[in-house]
Amino acid sequence: MDRVALITGSTSGIGLGIAKHFAKEGYNIMFHGLEDNSADIAKSVGDAHDIKVAFSNANLLKSEEIEDLVSSTIKEFGALHVLVNNAGIQFVSPIEEFPNVKYENIIAINMNAAFYASKAAWPQMKYQKFGRIINISSVHGLRASEYKTAYVAAKHGVIGMTKVMALEGASYNITCNAICPGYVKTPLVEGQIKDQAKSHNMSEDEVVEKVMLKKQAVKDFVPLEAIGDMALLLAKDSSTTITGTSFALDGGWSAQ
Numbered sequence: 001m002d003r004v005a006l007i008t009g010s011t012s013g014i015g016l017g018i019a020k021h022f023a024k025e026g027y028n029i030m031f032h033g034l035e036d037n038s039a040d041i042a043k044s045v046g047d048a049h050d051i052k053v054a055f056s057n058a059n060l061l062k063s064e065e066i067e068d069l070v071s072s073t074i075k076e077f078g079a080l081h082v083l084v085n086n087a088g089i090q091f092v093s094p095i096e097e098f099p100n101v102k103y104e105n106i107i108a109i110n111m112n113a114a115f116y117a118s119k120a121a122w123p124q125m126k127y128q129k130f131g132r133i134i135n136i137s138s139v140h141g142l143r144a145s146e147y148k149t150a151y152v153a154a155k156h157g158v159i160g161m162t163k164v165m166a167l168e169g170a171s172y173n174i175t176c177n178a179i180c181p182g183y184v185k186t187p188l189v190e191g192q193i194k195d196q197a198k199s200h201n202m203s204e205d206e207v208v209e210k211v212m213l214k215k216q217a218v219k220d221f222v223p224l225e226a227i228g229d230m231a232l233l234l235a236k237d238s239s240t241t242i243t244g245t246s247f248a249l250d251g252g253w254s255a256q
């Protein structure tokens with residue numbers, strides 16, 4: 001199989017988990033992320049699975065760099081079948097203290113970048129008559145929590161965008177879906193555990209049990225494997241009619 005996947009933010013956390021899943025299935029992968037060891041991560045996954053990889057550290061705050069990321073993927077691999085808009089950041093603050101720049105950056109990276117990357121991939125996917133766009137939203141695309149105005153707004157926005165792309169992509173076999181995880185233990189969440197332990201004056205274990213997983217019926221972090229499996233299903237050739245939908249992998253949080 002010569003399928004090509006571009007996964008933003010794939011040198012850490014959920015994106016890396018998804019990339020490893022796709023690598024096992026033989027996809028060639030454009031890795032992307034800002035981690036210092038990103039190029040090494042891409043190479044080691046490529047070597048382990050005997051697939052072709054490339055790497056970019058495009059800054060998703062800049063639309064020109066996003067366009068470049070997509071065009072260099074197509075140039076390098078000759079195609080682009082799966083785009084996973086995964087990269088994201090978090091910042092938590094009461095509304096009146098929320099710094100404007102943090103708000104703007106969260107909207108730019110977590111929402112606008114998904115639009116710019118999909119827009120750039122669109123002509124190639126149309127030409128191929130095949131495209132699978134997978135947006136990593138969040139349970140916070142379906143539900144709100146205090147102090148997360150920017151994140152909740154961006155993640156709800158991504159779900160709206162997912163529905164429009166599904167409609168416009170339908171006649172070209174371009175599908176678009178969102179995955180909405182509950183808490184996954186990644187560097188993004190490990191940072192939050194530490195911050196919340198300080199602000200609530202609790203141990204890190206107490207924060208996990210009493211604050212983070214409070215709203216999940218299943219009191220476990222969502223495993224990376226579950227998200228990788230879901231993404232692989234959405235990417236399949238046979239998934240033509242799975243489109244415009246949000247899949248909650250949230251331990252029952254949004255069932256309430």
Ligand code: NAD
Binds near residue numbers: 086187
């Ligand atoms: P992470 O911090 O481990 O990884 C984020 C990735 O995004 C990194 O590779 C980082 O380099 C990249 N990135 C950040 N800012 C960037 C920028 N300006 N330009 C280019 N790349 C940038 O985070 P994660 O927990 O793996 O989160 C991945 C996605 O999953 C995010 O969209 C997040 O909102 C979402 N999500 C996470 C959880 C969770 O519990 N971890 C839950 C639901 C949704």
